[in-house]
Amino acid sequence: MPRRSRILTSIAVLAVAGLAVAWGMSAPHPLTAAEIPAHQPDIANGKVLFNAAGCLSCHKPGPDLKNVDASLPAGGSPFKTPIGTFYPPNLTPDPETGIGKWTDLEFVNAVQRGISPEGENLIPAFPYTSYARMKTSDVLDIKAYLASLSPVVSPEKQAQIPAPWLLRRGVGLWKHIAFRTDQWQPDPGKPAEWNLGAYIANGPGHCNECHTPRNMFMAFDWSKQFAGGPHPGGEGKVPSLHDLIGRGKYKDASDLASAFQNGEMLGYEDMASGGMGEVQTNLSKLPDSDVQALADYISSLK
Amino acid sequence: MKKNLAAVLALAVGVGIIGAGAGLAAGTADDMINARQAEMKVNMKAMKALVSMLKGETPYDTAAVQAAAKSISDAQAEGVAKDVWNTSSQTGATVKSGAKPEIWTDAAGFTEAWKNLDTAVAALSASTDEASFKAAFPALGAACKGCHEKFRAAE
Numbered sequence A: 001m002p003r004r005s006r007i008l009t010s011i012a013v014l015a016v017a018g019l020a021v022a023w024g025m026s027a028p029h030p031l032t033a034a035e036i037p038a039h040q041p042d043i044a045n046g047k048v049l050f051n052a053a054g055c056l057s058c059h060k061p062g063p064d065l066k067n068v069d070a071s072l073p074a075g076g077s078p079f080k081t082p083i084g085t086f087y088p089p090n091l092t093p094d095p096e097t098g099i100g101k102w103t104d105l106e107f108v109n110a111v112q113r114g115i116s117p118e119g120e121n122l123i124p125a126f127p128y129t130s131y132a133r134m135k136t137s138d139v140l141d142i143k144a145y146l147a148s149l150s151p152v153v154s155p156e157k158q159a160q161i162p163a164p165w166l167l168r169r170g171v172g173l174w175k176h177i178a179f180r181t182d183q184w185q186p187d188p189g190k191p192a193e194w195n196l197g198a199y200i201a202n203g204p205g206h207c208n209e210c211h212t213p214r215n216m217f218m219a220f221d222w223s224k225q226f227a228g229g230p231h232p233g234g235e236g237k238v239p240s241l242h243d244l245i246g247r248g249k250y251k252d253a254s255d256l257a258s259a260f261q262n263g264e265m266l267g268y269e270d271m272a273s274g275g276m277g278e279v280q281t282n283l284s285k286l287p288d289s290d291v292q293a294l295a296d297y298i299s300s301l302k
Numbered sequence B: 001m002k003k004n005l006a007a008v009l010a011l012a013v014g015v016g017i018i019g020a021g022a023g024l025a026a027g028t029a030d031d032m033i034n035a036r037q038a039e040m041k042v043n044m045k046a047m048k049a050l051v052s053m054l055k056g057e058t059p060y061d062t063a064a065v066q067a068a069a070k071s072i073s074d075a076q077a078e079g080v081a082k083d084v085w086n087t088s089s090q091t092g093a094t095v096k097s098g099a100k101p102e103i104w105t106d107a108a109g110f111t112e113a114w115k116n117l118d119t120a121v122a123a124l125s126a127s128t129d130e131a132s133f134k135a136a137f138p139a140l141g142a143a144c145k146g147c148h149e150k151f152r153a154a155e
Helices: A003-026 A043-052 A055-059 A104-113 A136-147 A164-178 A192-202 A253-266 A273-283 A288-299 B002-026 B029-054 B062-082 B107-126 B130-151
Strands: A079-081 A084-086
Touching: A003 A164, A043 A055, A043 A136, A043 A273, A055 A273, A104 A136, A192 A288, A253 A273, A253 A288, A253 B130, A273 B130, B029 B062, B029 B130, B062 B107, B107 B130
Parallel strands: none
Antiparallel strands: A079 A084
């Protein structure tokens, strides 16, 4: 074989191998049943985490479900992203249109690995990259809380996105570079309250999703954690969370806790636009001790 | 009859002049944005005064509550007179604006959000003692938050 065509052949072989690797890499890698801890679910804890995680903000009932209790995550409300509009689905226990028939494993794989029961990659507009860092027992408690709600019939609506099939495989590739699945680890050198706040912020609260800028691969740039930047929704900017007290934004950590509890309802500025209003509404539903812990952690960011 | 026609004509010309006047008053995009941000700063100043009474940092004072409420409605009236939310403010601005395009694509929703503010301010003005002030206050905060959630972009 002439040298030139040998090179061409090896390039072709490499290309095919590369595609095959990319194909394999883009396939979802779900957790197995053995990785799910045995756990006695705690519905009250599940409710706290449901609020901390803001599930309702995105999974709230859509405009066509006017008669449905607005506190039920019946789904179908449009969620706009730069790539298209999603309709986050029904999380109530309706067996046909909700998650009534889902197993614990299916639920944990969706919330912590971004994989649907059909084995497809979910789009990370659903902040599973943060939820992955939660304790799996907390995720199981959310499932128990959801199962305790009244079922609502609310069929899934198709997302309006270009080439969904290719996009979902693309997300599979992206997960290899950008998806960190290690659970949040407390810092033994810090007080328990600070660690609770750090867990809420980095796990369920998914504060990084908006307040931490991303690098060219759309992965969190941890060297700039909580430094703020362009809004992931494509409109405006997200402020930095560093040195909020030194910069005179809040008097002290209790003042910041009050801002989380009351937001613009009590004249705190910069707590409503760009999705923060819904986050703040969710934080206002948490026990005081959780909000104070979150404020302690956030105000410690220098 | 002739007189009537003349009156109608005069009226029509008058309206035309007022119309042109309103168009002029809208001014440049920068003027509109600066004016409405000044309006919002008045709102925030009123809000801070009310919150301070609510928290008991300054003593409750009926006159002060009414003054704060009046400053909000005056600022709003000035905004209307200057037509600060005119759709033309979307182009050609050099100052930064937090106005979202939804203000113009969902005009009905935006009007509704102003009505919420009007209702809240009216209730505050009508409050006569600390208890009725405290009862009326949350609707004001909800009006600010509600509109910003939908119609204001962060920074």
